[in-house]
Amino acid sequence: MLYYLYEIFHINLFQYITVRAGIAFFLSFTFSMFLFPKFIEWLKNKKTNQPIYELAPEAHQKKSSTPTMGGVVFVLTTVIISVFSVKLNNIYAIGAILTLLLFMAIGIKDDYDKIVNHSNQAGLTSRNKMFLQIIASSMIALFLYFNSFPTNLYIPFYKFPLYDMKFFAVIFWIVVFVATSNAVNLTDGLDGLATVPGIFSIATLGVFAYFIGHAILSKYLLLPNIDGVGEVVIVASAIIGSLSAFLWYNAHPAEIFMGDSGSLAIGGFIAYLAIITKNEILLLLVGFVFVMETVSVILQVGSYKTRKKRIFQMAPIHHHFEIKGWAENKIIVRFWLMAFLSNLLALISLKIR
Numbered sequence: 001m002l003y004y005l006y007e008i009f010h011i012n013l014f015q016y017i018t019v020r021a022g023i024a025f026f027l028s029f030t031f032s033m034f035l036f037p038k039f040i041e042w043l044k045n046k047k048t049n050q051p052i053y054e055l056a057p058e059a060h061q062k063k064s065s066t067p068t069m070g071g072v073v074f075v076l077t078t079v080i081i082s083v084f085s086v087k088l089n090n091i092y093a094i095g096a097i098l099t100l101l102l103f104m105a106i107g108i109k110d111d112y113d114k115i116v117n118h119s120n121q122a123g124l125t126s127r128n129k130m131f132l133q134i135i136a137s138s139m140i141a142l143f144l145y146f147n148s149f150p151t152n153l154y155i156p157f158y159k160f161p162l163y164d165m166k167f168f169a170v171i172f173w174i175v176v177f178v179a180t181s182n183a184v185n186l187t188d189g190l191d192g193l194a195t196v197p198g199i200f201s202i203a204t205l206g207v208f209a210y211f212i213g214h215a216i217l218s219k220y221l222l223l224p225n226i227d228g229v230g231e232v233v234i235v236a237s238a239i240i241g242s243l244s245a246f247l248w249y250n251a252h253p254a255e256i257f258m259g260d261s262g263s264l265a266i267g268g269f270i271a272y273l274a275i276i277t278k279n280e281i282l283l284l285l286v287g288f289v290f291v292m293e294t295v296s297v298i299l300q301v302g303s304y305k306t307r308k309k310r311i312f313q314m315a316p317i318h319h320h321f322e323i324k325g326w327a328e329n330k331i332i333v334r335f336w337l338m339a340f341l342s343n344l345l346a347l348i349s350l351k352i353r
Contacts (some may be wrong), residue, residue: 002014002020002023002084002085010272017210017213017231017233017234018210018233019109019228019236020085020086020234021085021233021234022237022307023085023238023240024081024082024084024234024235024237024238024241024280025159025237025240025241026241026246027081027084027085027238027241027263028077028078028237028239028240028309029080029241029242029244030243031077031080031081031242032077032244032245032246033245034099035073035077036070036073036246036248036249036256037249039070039072039073039256040067040249040255040256041065042049042093043068043069043251043256044067048067048068048069048115051316052158055336066254066255066256066257067255067256067257068111068115068205068256068257068258068259069108069111069115069257069258069261069262070250070256070259070261070262070263071104071107071245071258071259071260071261071262071264071265071266072104072243072259072262072264073242073246074106074239074245074246074258074262075100075101075104075206075239075242075262076104076264077238077242078098078100078218078235078238078239078241078242078249079097079100079101079191079329081238081241081242082097082234082235082238084098085234086234086235086237087231088232090182090228090231091143091147091228091275092228092229092231093231093232093234093235093273094234095140095143095144095215095234095276096232096235096236096269096272096273098139098140098273099136099140099265099267099269099271100235100239100265100268101134102136102139102140102268103136103181103264103267103269104261104262104265104346105136105304106124106129106132106133106136106260106264106337107131107259107260107261107262107263107264107265108260108261108294109123109124109147110123110124110129110259110260110261111123111259111260111261121133121269122259124232130158130178133176133177133182133264134176134178135238136177136268137173137174137177137268137271138170138174140173140177140272141169141170141174141177141275142170144173144275145169145170145274147228148272149276149285150224150226150278151164151165151166151167151168151169152164152190152224153169153278153280153281153295154171154224154278154281155282156279156281156282156285156346156349156353157349157352157353158277158353159223159353161260168178169230172272173208173280175277176271176274176275176280176283177268177272177275179294180268180269180270180271180274180283180287180290181263181267181268181271182267182269182294183287183290183291183293183294184198184264184266184267184270184287184290185263185267186259186290186293186294186297186316187263187289187290187293187318188257188258188262188263188318189316189318189319190256190318190322190328190331190332191251191252191253191332192247192252192253192254192332192336193245193249193251193318193330193331193332194258194263194266195246195247195250195258196247196336196339197287197289197290197335197336197339198243198266198270199243199244199247199312200274200339200343201270201286201287201290201338201339201343202236202239202240202266202269202270202273202348203236203240203343204286204343204346205270205273205274205277205279205286206232206233206236206237206240206273206340207278207347207350208223208228208273208279208350209229209230209232209233209236209264209273209276209277210233210312211223211226211321211350212224212226212229212230212276212277213225213226213227213228213230213231213232213233213306214230214308215227220351221350221351222310222353223350223353224278224280227275229276229277232276234275235269236269236273239266239269243266246258246262247255252328252329252332267290270283270287270305271283271284274286282346282349285342285343285345285346286342286343286346287344288338288339288342289335289338289339292317292338293317293318294316296312296315296316296317296320297315297316298314299311299315300312300315301315318331318335
């Protein structure tokens with residue numbers, strides 16, 4: 001809509017991605033701030049509280065009256081504002097919106113089943129959730145592939161592609177989608193723990209998207225130039241705005257949780273940004289906190305199955321620190337700092353290559 005004001009009425013201001021991204025941020029933030037109190041009140045009236053896992057640390061049991069599914073608000077707000085702000089014929093913006101909606105839908109199904117059955121274990125089974133994630137990931141990966149998206153593999157700090165993956169890129173992208181969405185889902189265990197690292201990751205990859213979509217800047221920074229990718233910066237800016245509003249209500253002590261409807265959507269969107277900016281490998285650094293949480297679970301499960309011994313007192317690792325006596329706020333802020341520092345390091349790769 002905003003872009004077409006430029007095309008039809010020649011309002012030059014709206015041709016710039018940075019201007020539309022800024023507008024998208026503030027609109028998304030404002031609408032989310034307006035909607036969340038009403039949504040929280042509605043959820044409380046409907047008693048849609050977050051079922052707490054019975055083996056979670058004792059402090060978590062006090063959160064059983066907190067409503068969930070906050071992801072519905074910040075994802076739908078992002079989608080609406082994005083449709084208002086982007087070029088609607090841009091395939092990368094369409095792919096970004098599709099990613100958010102598909103992964104949110106999987107999360108809604110999981111959240112709804114848990115709420116209806118009043119049990120944290122009553123949602124989608126791991127197998128069913130994985131199956132749906134693979135279906136959603138396949139749709140987006142094939143969408144990119146059949147729209148002639150480059151299939152070259154890049155690594156950080158190196159300006160040339162390693163090789164062309166061709167159709168195997170689709171399989172690789174599916175793995176990136178599933179791994180990242182699950183990693184963010186695992187991290188979403190404390191108030192605001194997944195929100196701020198999510199904002200940092202989206203912001204970092206949004207910077208890459210802007211430069212990669214810009215012919216002059218991409219050449220100067222020795223980045224691949226992919227025409228049209230820059231438009232996704234507007235979607236990234238919109239979700240950062242809505243997540244910032246969500247953080248207002250999700251900060252400790254949380255008034256609402258994002259639920260799987262939010263964590264899966266954030267993870268899917270981060271994966272999408274990494275793929276279209278050719279940063280699938282750099283994502284290990286961009287999403288360091290999410291990687292750390294996931295690795296802690298893998299190590300814990302692997303150790304118990306092979307040695308019948310646990311490495312951590314509880315996994316994911318944020319629960320380990322809880323049991324060791326760290327205050328929840330201390331864990332959250334320290335994980336935020338790690339996310340901030342890892343994203344600063346990731347941004348260094350823009351110039352060092």
